[in-house]
Amino acid sequence: MKGGxxxxxxxxxxxxxxxxxxxxxxxxxxxxxxxxxxxxxxxFVAKADVDSENRVxxxxxxxxxxxxxxxxxxxxxxMRRVVSALDWVKGVSVVLGEHMYADxxxxxxxxGLSFQETFGVEADGNLDDLRxxxxxxxxxxxxxxxxxxxxxxxxxxxxxVALTLMELGCLPVDDEGGKLVRRYLERRAVVGPxxxxxxxxxxAEGARLKTDGFAAYVSGLRRVCVNAEFxxxxxxxxxxxxxxxxxxxxxxxxxxxKTPDSQHVP
Amino acid sequence: xxxxxxxxxxxxxxxxxxxxxxxxxxxxxIHGKQFIECFYAYHSNLSPPSEKWEKEKFEKYDAKxxxxxxxVTGYDDMAILQPTYLxxxxxxxxxxxxxxxxxxxxxxxxxxxxGAFDPRDGTKGLEDLHALSEKHKLKGVKLYTxxxxxxxxxYTLSDKASYxxxxxxxxxxxxxxxVHKGPTILPLNRDAFDVADIDDVATxxxxxxxxxxxxxxxxxxxxxWIATQETNVYAGLAVAxxxxxxxxxxxxxxxxxxxxxxxPDKILYGSDYAIWTPKWLIDKFMAFEIPxxxxxxxxxxxxxxxxxxxxxxxxxxxxxxxxEAQKKKIKAGGGYAHLPEAVHAPR
Numbered sequence: 001m002k003g004g005x006x007x008x009x010x011x012x013x014x015x016x017x018x019x020x021x022x023x024x025x026x027x028x029x030x031x032x033x034x035x036x037x038x039x040x041x042x043x044f045v046a047k048a049d050v051d052s053e054n055r056v057x058x059x060x061x062x063x064x065x066x067x068x069x070x071x072x073x074x075x076x077x078x079m080r081r082v083v084s085a086l087d088w089v090k091g092v093s094v095v096l097g098e099h100m101y102a103d104x105x106x107x108x109x110x111x112g113l114s115f116q117e118t119f120g121v122e123a124d125g126n127l128d129d130l131r132x133x134x135x136x137x138x139x140x141x142x143x144x145x146x147x148x149x150x151x152x153x154x155x156x157x158x159x160x161v162a163l164t165l166m167e168l169g170c171l172p173v174d175d176e177g178g179k180l181v182r183r184y185l186e187r188r189a190v191v192g193p194x195x196x197x198x199x200x201x202x203x204a205e206g207a208r209l210k211t212d213g214f215a216a217y218v219s220g221l222r223r224v225c226v227n228a229e230f231x232x233x234x235x236x237x238x239x240x241x242x243x244x245x246x247x248x249x250x251x252x253x254x255x256x257x258k259t260p261d262s263q264h265v266p
Numbered sequence: 267x268x269x270x271x272x273x274x275x276x277x278x279x280x281x282x283x284x285x286x287x288x289x290x291x292x293x294x295x296i297h298g299k300q301f302i303e304c305f306y307a308y309h310s311n312l313s314p315p316s317e318k319w320e321k322e323k324f325e326k327y328d329a330k331x332x333x334x335x336x337x338v339t340g341y342d343d344m345a346i347l348q349p350t351y352l353x354x355x356x357x358x359x360x361x362x363x364x365x366x367x368x369x370x371x372x373x374x375x376x377x378x379x380x381g382a383f384d385p386r387d388g389t390k391g392l393e394d395l396h397a398l399s400e401k402h403k404l405k406g407v408k409l410y411t412x413x414x415x416x417x418x419x420x421y422t423l424s425d426k427a428s429y430x431x432x433x434x435x436x437x438x439x440x441x442x443x444x445v446h447k448g449p450t451i452l453p454l455n456r457d458a459f460d461v462a463d464i465d466d467v468a469t470x471x472x473x474x475x476x477x478x479x480x481x482x483x484x485x486x487x488x489x490x491w492i493a494t495q496e497t498n499v500y501a502g503l504a505v506a507x508x509x510x511x512x513x514x515x516x517x518x519x520x521x522x523x524x525x526x527x528x529x530p531d532k533i534l535y536g537s538d539y540a541i542w543t544p545k546w547l548i549d550k551f552m553a554f555e556i557p558x559x560x561x562x563x564x565x566x567x568x569x570x571x572x573x574x575x576x577x578x579x580x581x582x583x584x585x586x587x588x589x590e591a592q593k594k595k596i597k598a599g600g601g602y603a604h605l606p607e608a609v610h611a612p613r
Binding site for chain 1: 297300301303304307308310311312412419448449453454455456457458459483484485486487490491509512513516519520523527563564
């Protein structure tokens with residue numbers, strides 16, 4: 001792919017580059033549900049190619065052979081969905097490599113089956129509850145990051161709990177704060193309606209935070225963060241060891257980049 | 267035995283060790299290969315470079331290597347042998363009670379030999395547990411709820427069958443139930459690392475102790491919550507501790523959360539040998555202090571008293587070890603002969 005990026009480029013090649021970049025940009029939005037980090041930032045995606053007929057081939061692998069089947073399936077399914085949503089895409093193949101359930105998951109994905117259909121008696125329902133649980137955890141993690149930031153720059157708990165969603169959106173913040181607000185708002189709908197006059201900060205049940213017990217609430221959320229950061233560190237480490245050892249994998253130029261979309265636009 | 271600069275002696279019980287055979291000759295299938303490779307990835311990823319082993323040695327090491335790593339080079343005074351059968355992956359099992367018992371037989375004052383059971387083994391399994399307990403005078407078992415058994419990919423502790431086994435354990439005087447979770451809990455659509463079943467059995471079996479290995483990672487948040495609710499739930503530090511080298515900042519957070527929620531009397535050191543070795547883990551642990559900003563958040567401090575509890579006194583309490591008497595036995599057997607004289611001289 002990159003080898004074709006000469007100074008004089010055929011229009012067809014350029015189009016192919018653009019399309020591949022578009023795929024990577026889509027995949028950037030797919031999260032590991034447990035870590036709340038992008039599958040591309042985590043380096044899970046080993047390959048995302050487009051052929052001349054606009055069919056997409058994605059290969060991914062995980063930090064261990066034993067990674068939970070449900071999360072593996074969720075990520076594969078999400079990748080398939082976001083890429084299929086591109087209007088020019090004529091078909092998507094997502095393949096999971098070197099995993100205890102690789103055969104089963106790959107067969108299920110190829111046939112477009114649901115998780116329950118793929119696993120039959122080994123599952124007793126769909127993944128909706130699980131997905132919701134981890135969306136709430138992601139919400140809490142993003143919330144406490146933002147709360148710590150706001151407290152750190154001098155906002156009092158009283159001001160913070162009084163904010164509406166609209167007021168939060170208009171709050172003057174620095175770049176770091178702006179990023180945290182954006183990330184928080186992306187998940188705010190998980191726990192309650194997004195109307196402008198709704199309180200900006202609510203708990204997992206959708207109730208407005210109170211000044212009373214605010215510190216205890218924030219320290220309670222800390223555990224969720226420690227957990228996620230710990231997992232993230234472990235997953236990155238295991239993935240790098242696993243694939244440096246066994247399957248020398250030469251990453252495309254995206255490996256060192258956090259923004260594959262910009263990397264892949266020629 | 268760890269000796270501080272001031273000359274204090276710290277008695278160390280390693281809560282989590284294995285004498286395994288993961289060699290290709292013993293592997294039954296691809297899963298056996300992947301299992302030991304996953305362990306090796308943990309080892310390579312979290313060990314300091316100077317402590318890394320060659321893969322071949324890691325797959326299968328001999329009894330002398332283990333003894334030296336724990337008790338001569340390392341600071342362990344005693345170690346608990348925790349079995350992991352994995353008979354679907356390994357021809358002779360990975361790390362069975364039988365295999366571990368060879369270590370115990372040669373060094374009876376140094377090892378605590380734990381057994382195992384699997385509630386899917388039915389009546390036969392209960393009989394085996396009785397026999398195993400009688401033969402080895404078991405005080406503890408290690409359960410691996412994600413173990414594959416034929417078509418089955420795991421079980422939960424709150425299953426009816428598990429209750430039968432826990433009742434049997436209770437009658438046999440097996441008080442310490444070490445639980446390790448893995449990712450293949452059924453049904454597969456649920457959270458594979460969910461610790462709710464530990465909550466359930468800890469409530470139902472108040473006089474058993476449940477030591478959750480790897481402190482419930484990757485569900486530290488849920489684990490801390492149940493451990494706060496249940497007085498008989500403990501945290502095993504294996505896997506969390508090695509982060510002290512590669513990511514001391516994370517380790518500080520984990521240990522301070524555990525101290526805050528679970529408390530200093532319910533945390534147990536474990537090297538998870540041979541994934542990691544005691545020498546470097548304890549050197550780093552003894553030198554470790556929780557950074558001021560983390561202490562400010564949680565109020566947790568890793569005092570010398572707390573370190574002493576985590577490294578040995580908590581496990582001694584659970585396993586009924588009289589530390590002073592045990593030291594004398596080990597000394598009489600020449601177990602401290604390699605240490606500088608002052609370490610075990612009368613003070």
